[in-house]
Amino acid sequence: MQKPNANREKIIELLEHAGGVTEESVREVHQQTGIAEADIWGTGLFYTLLREPGKRIRLCDGLTCQMFGADSLANELTDAGKMVERVSCLGQCDLAPASLDENMELVTYAKHQTAISPPNEFAMNLAGEVDLTYSALAKVRAMDPEDVISALESSGLQGRGGAGFPAHFKWTSVRQQAATERYVICNADEAEPGTFKDRELMLRQTHKMLEGLAIAAYVIEAKEIYIYIRGEYTNEYRAIERALEESKDALKEYEFTIVKGHGAYICGEETALLESLEGKRGMPRLKPPYPTESGFRGKPSLIHNVETIACVPSIIHRGGDWFRALGKTEAGSKLYCISGHVVAPGVYELPLGVSLDELVEAAGGYVGNPIAFSPGGASSGFLPITERNLPLDYKHLADAGSMLGSAGVVVINDTVDMAKAAAWQLEFFERESCGQCAPCRIGTQYIRRQVDQFVQLGDPASLELTGDVGWEMEEGSICGLGMVAAKPLESARKHFPDAFKTRD
Amino acid sequence: MNYPNQKRVETFSIEINGRSCRAISGETVVDVARREGIEIPTLCHDTRLEPAGACRVCLVEVEGQRRLQPGCAWKVYPDMKVTTESGRIEKHRTILYSMYMADHQLDESGLPVETGNGNQLRELCKTIDPLPLEPVNAPRAGRPDDVNPYIEFNPDLCILCARCTRYCDEVEAVNAITLSNRGGETTIATAGNRGLLDTTCELCGGCIATCPTGALIEKKAPENLVTLQTEVTRSTCNFCGVGCQLDLHTHNDRVVKITSPEPGETVNDGNLCVKGRFAYDFIHHEDRITTPLVRGTDGELHPASWEQALTAVANGLKSVKDKYGADSLGFISSSRCTGEENYLMQKLSRAVFGTNNVHQCAAT
Numbered sequence: 001m002q003k004p005n006a007n008r009e010k011i012i013e014l015l016e017h018a019g020g021v022t023e024e025s026v027r028e029v030h031q032q033t034g035i036a037e038a039d040i041w042g043t044g045l046f047y048t049l050l051r052e053p054g055k056r057i058r059l060c061d062g063l064t065c066q067m068f069g070a071d072s073l074a075n076e077l078t079d080a081g082k083m084v085e086r087v088s089c090l091g092q093c094d095l096a097p098a099s100l101d102e103n104m105e106l107v108t109y110a111k112h113q114t115a116i117s118p119p120n121e122f123a124m125n126l127a128g129e130v131d132l133t134y135s136a137l138a139k140v141r142a143m144d145p146e147d148v149i150s151a152l153e154s155s156g157l158q159g160r161g162g163a164g165f166p167a168h169f170k171w172t173s174v175r176q177q178a179a180t181e182r183y184v185i186c187n188a189d190e191a192e193p194g195t196f197k198d199r200e201l202m203l204r205q206t207h208k209m210l211e212g213l214a215i216a217a218y219v220i221e222a223k224e225i226y227i228y229i230r231g232e233y234t235n236e237y238r239a240i241e242r243a244l245e246e247s248k249d250a251l252k253e254y255e256f257t258i259v260k261g262h263g264a265y266i267c268g269e270e271t272a273l274l275e276s277l278e279g280k281r282g283m284p285r286l287k288p289p290y291p292t293e294s295g296f297r298g299k300p301s302l303i304h305n306v307e308t309i310a311c312v313p314s315i316i317h318r319g320g321d322w323f324r325a326l327g328k329t330e331a332g333s334k335l336y337c338i339s340g341h342v343v344a345p346g347v348y349e350l351p352l353g354v355s356l357d358e359l360v361e362a363a364g365g366y367v368g369n370p371i372a373f374s375p376g377g378a379s380s381g382f383l384p385i386t387e388r389n390l391p392l393d394y395k396h397l398a399d400a401g402s403m404l405g406s407a408g409v410v411v412i413n414d415t416v417d418m419a420k421a422a423a424w425q426l427e428f429f430e431r432e433s434c435g436q437c438a439p440c441r442i443g444t445q446y447i448r449r450q451v452d453q454f455v456q457l458g459d460p461a462s463l464e465l466t467g468d469v470g471w472e473m474e475e476g477s478i479c480g481l482g483m484v485a486a487k488p489l490e491s492a493r494k495h496f497p498d499a500f501k502t503r504d
Numbered sequence: 505m506n507y508p509n510q511k512r513v514e515t516f517s518i519e520i521n522g523r524s525c526r527a528i529s530g531e532t533v534v535d536v537a538r539r540e541g542i543e544i545p546t547l548c549h550d551t552r553l554e555p556a557g558a559c560r561v562c563l564v565e566v567e568g569q570r571r572l573q574p575g576c577a578w579k580v581y582p583d584m585k586v587t588t589e590s591g592r593i594e595k596h597r598t599i600l601y602s603m604y605m606a607d608h609q610l611d612e613s614g615l616p617v618e619t620g621n622g623n624q625l626r627e628l629c630k631t632i633d634p635l636p637l638e639p640v641n642a643p644r645a646g647r648p649d650d651v652n653p654y655i656e657f658n659p660d661l662c663i664l665c666a667r668c669t670r671y672c673d674e675v676e677a678v679n680a681i682t683l684s685n686r687g688g689e690t691t692i693a694t695a696g697n698r699g700l701l702d703t704t705c706e707l708c709g710g711c712i713a714t715c716p717t718g719a720l721i722e723k724k725a726p727e728n729l730v731t732l733q734t735e736v737t738r739s740t741c742n743f744c745g746v747g748c749q750l751d752l753h754t755h756n757d758r759v760v761k762i763t764s765p766e767p768g769e770t771v772n773d774g775n776l777c778v779k780g781r782f783a784y785d786f787i788h789h790e791d792r793i794t795t796p797l798v799r800g801t802d803g804e805l806h807p808a809s810w811e812q813a814l815t816a817v818a819n820g821l822k823s824v825k826d827k828y829g830a831d832s833l834g835f836i837s838s839s840r841c842t843g844e845e846n847y848l849m850q851k852l853s854r855a856v857f858g859t860n861n862v863h864q865c866a867a868t
Contacts, residue, residue, distance in 0.1 A: 023695070023696035023698075026695050026696065027695075030695075036679030036680075036704065037695035037696075037703070037704075038679050038680055038681055038694055038695045038703065039673075040695065041682060041684060041693065041694070041695040041696065042669075042682030042683050042684040042693060043682075045684045045686070046684075046685070264686070281686075286555075286557045286574065430687060430688065431687060432686075432687070433686070433687040433688070434686060434687065435683075435685070435686050435687045435688065435689070435690030436558050436664075437557075437558050437559075437560050438559060438603060438604060438607075438663065438664070439560055439603065441607075441642075441664065441687060441688060441690065442603040442604070442607045442688075443603060444687065444688070445607075445642060445687075446606060446637060446638075446640050450638070465635050465637055468635060469599065469603060471595070472599035472600055472603065475563075475571070475572055475592075475596055476560045476563060476596055477560075478557065478558070
């Protein structure tokens with residue numbers, strides 16, 4: 001049976017097939033779906049990858065890529081007659097600077113390869129052997145669903161997408177809903193600058209993710225599983241397709257759908273992701289109701305980040321206590337992304353709560369004289385290197401006014417101007433603000449302009465009111481993007497006051 | 505009525521600013537506050553639309569909630585405690601309004617400009633001592649080439665509350681306009697940025713009526729409308745039989761604008777169609793016929809009384825019937841007639857003249 005809004009859900013993909021938003025493509029999609037032309041137009045233009053049809057190179061301007069000369073690379077490419085568009089973080093910070101070619105295939109300019117932890121006894125074990133047996137799923141199917149949730153609870157698993165919310169609450173909440181039409185949704189829209197852990201997980205241990213999703217579907221009694229993956233992750237999309245093919249038999253009871261994002265960081269916010277899945281502009285919803293109660297198609301939905309859901313099979317195999325004990329200050333092992341001024345950038349699985357020094361030691365040491373780091377993506381702001389012994393976990397970082405977020409750690413040495421680093425991050429938030437609520441829409445524009453003005457003119461007066469605006473962004477915005485968008489500036493000013501003094 | 509999923513209706517009390525207020529399940533904080541005469545400012549709120557919570561003007565403190573919450577969307581529950589005035593809320597309003605001002609066209613006094621349809625943002629900004637934020641100059645595009653005769657969009661006055669696009673979708677189901685682009689570039693657009701005449705737009709002008717800042721405005725209304733002394737007269741639209749109520753805004757006995765009474769007041773619930781809102785030029789048109797005319801033996805039309813005119817019509821109809829029979833007559837009533845008038849027309853046709861040749865022009 002066709003779902004009531006099935007046509008609306010198709011429009012973004014149809015626009016992609018039509019090559020992006022043009023008057024003609026919008027008319028065509030309108031004729032195919034019956035959805036109003038204006039709605040198709042407005043939805044399409046929300047998404048960067050649909051906005052300007054035509055082939056071009058997409059060059060990352062995330063923090064790490066900027067630190068490694070993305071601006072001059074852009075000039076070189078343009079001088080060579082290429083059409084270049086600067087885009088938000090591509091999730092290739094370990095290989096910076098990075099780009100996508102005209103066919104959306106990855107091209108990186110680093111001289112090294114991604115480093116990952118050697119085979120280990122941790123939950124993800126990225127370099128370990130791939131387990132195709134789906135034995136955790138088989139084990140779960142002989143279990144009482146409540147016992148699965150108890151195992152999750154005793155594991156202490158926290159959402160690894162950024163919020164750190166105890167995972168088992170969501171499972172319980174969905175199971176308590178009266179509605180029987182329920183969905184499992186995997187948030188693979190990894191786009192927080194500095195973050196590329198889900199990328200490696202999808203490439204190397206795809207089956208852990210798929211098995212976790214199937215276990216979740218069994219427990220919440222869902223049949224349909226959606227994987228929302230960012231449109232820039234071409235290789236990862238193919239890896240999931242391949243893995244689904246390999247595990248056809250084991251997963252035959254579940255209907256998997258992979259949905260591509262189209263260039264909108266905000267769609268990593270779970271309710272914006274739902275809007276996008278429903279064929280709409282990715283504008284976050286007001287909460288409550290929460291997705292566990294009213295999610296995809298208004299039905300109870302369990303949404304988890306790739307890494308969170310991929311922890312589940314190991315927890316089933318080896319028990320919640322085993323997982324909990326893997327952590328140092330909080331439960332479990334954790335994939336840390338590290339890039340910037342370190343010897344071997346990459347993804348390292350370590351006990352949750354290691355310090356920056358311990359993480360960097362795993363990554364071969366610092367390069368140059370480190371002054372700062374960003375512990376969890378752009379949203380976490382900056383911390384001074386004096387915090388190098390702080391446990392990198394949810395609680396300690398929150399107490400320090402930052403956050404673990406997606407554990408996208410970027411190390412910055414003294415070759416970087418911290419005011420400029422803040423400006424790069426602010427530019428990202430300005431570009432990725434959905435525009436729905438005024439505090440974020442106006443605030444991201446305002447503070448980015450003021451910092452640019454300061455960098456150009458060197459007069460701290462430019463920044464006088466940014467603190468007030470930042471306060472309102474945090475208090476008044478609808479979603480987390482607006483709430484943290486002033487953080488890079490606020491934290492840089494707090495920890496690096498010298499970078500914001502009068503300049504000549 | 506806005507909450508069809510609400511199964512049971514319960515009444516209970518909530519506390520607003522320490523005052524106990526009666527509330528009904530399904531209501532929002534703003535619903536209750538308005539009934540109690542407690543002022544919570546709003547911009548993106550329209551009782552006909554699903555709450556958007558987008559303008560953030562109505563944020564209030566709800567006990568137990570770490571964050572400020574939008575009163576327009578926050579549903580009440582028993583014993584809930586709400587604060588609408590506090591130092592935190594005052595600070596929030598001061599900075600938020602100041603930010604709106606940095607994204608809005610201002611007049612010489614530094615306030616958001618006045619428009620022919622008022623500007624609610626201007627009124628709100630009068631209540632604060634604004635921060636002097638530099639303008640952000642958002643790259644918000646308009647549609648300067650839109651030649652439609654009635655509706656004008658000024659992006660410099662738009663606050664992106666989306667009342668117009670939500671109205672066009674949720675109330676009119678026309679979907680001619682949409683939010684488009686993203687972030688600072690977000691604007692109100694049509695497919696292909698075409699003029700409204702080349703879209704599904706029916707030019708009802710409901711977008712103008714719901715716009716809180718005058719970013720959407722009647723092209724026909726005089727520019728100095730706000731300073732003109734106008735009188736408002738309630739009337740009934742006579743373009744069709746629905747009976748929509750109109751407020752005629754007149755200056756020197758001439759209609760300069762027509763609006764609907766507020767939503768919830770009259771049968772049309774704040775809505776009008778293109779005719780009711782914009783087709784008032786005939787009122788003062790020089791060609792308008794203001795007295796019955798009867799064609800004389802000289803072949804010219806001459807002013808006559810209603811008595812004379814109706815007699816001429818009756819005689820004419822009767823003579824046709826006498827000469828050619830009743831079925832040589834046909835009666836067609838206007839789509840402007842009410843149901844009662846249409847009933848009388850078929851009565852006249854069938855009972856008085858004895859023919860079934862009767863029709864109503866809106867029926868085909």
